Amino acid sequence: MTTTRAPWAVRQARKHGQTTVLYAALALSAPGEYALAQMAGWDARVAWLMPAVLSLYAAISASVAKAQKTTARDLVGTPQEREAKRRSVSATWGALVALFMATAAQVAEHVLTTGATGARAWVVIIVSAVPPLVAAHVLHIDPPLELEASADVDEEREAPAQEPQKPAGAPFPEPPAQLPAPPVEEPEKPVLVTYAEAADALDVAPETVRGWKAQGKVQAYPGPGANGVLVDLRECQSVKSRRPVGV
Secondary structure: OOOOOOOHHHHHHHHHHHHHHHHHHHHHHHHHHHHHHHHOOOOHHHHOHHHHHHHHHHHHHHHHHHHHHHHHHHOOOOOOHHHHHHHHHHHHHHHHHHHHHHHHHHHHHHHHHHOOOHHHHHHHHHHHHHHHHHHHHHOOOOOOOOOHHHHHOOOOOOOOOOOOOOOOOOOOOOOOOOOOOOOOOOOOOOOEEOHHHHHHHHOOOHHHHHHHHHOOOOOEEEOOOOOOEEEEHHHHHHHHHOOOOOO
16 A cells, blocks of 8 residues: 655645745735834834734734634534633734734735825725735644654655465364464554644644543653653644544
């Protein structure tokens, strides 16, 4: 049995595309927000902070909203469910407000700069809204379920061919000698990582991994220190693959 190796361009886009598109969208938004700050009277020495206040705030809020939504879904039926839902709603509203502010800043700066009116003004408005909308939406795109590390190592594996059975010979007068029992295979060792390492590898919030452990979906292992706790990365990946796929 063989596996097909994905093209290099596809693997690179899957691994780095989300980050590249996000940074490109923020870079497209920065000049307009910088110019808008100068129009409002900010000194050039501090006007460059406006892109961080608007574009980065919109991107960070969208990321937090996504993480809280995932946490709320994973903590269903637990005492922390109500608090997780409250944080999810609060973060979602924050993301919408930040997205509206970033989009409004882009539209205002480009309309004032170009002085466009009529149909041309609508073209300027729509195009100006593209970068902040892309920056916020790209953070909601879920990555593939498999780990990126495993996606980069697409090696062909062939099952060992079974040797043909030899024809049975004449029976021996005495019973055959008893062969020793085959050695018992050792169970696969767990890949122990911290909550943060598991969350980073699977692109989920650390609270999500803690929720899996609290619900008994993954086993906890003693870690370094008095209160250190580790989890098996393979178990966490298996739990995530059984979750419903988000929209």
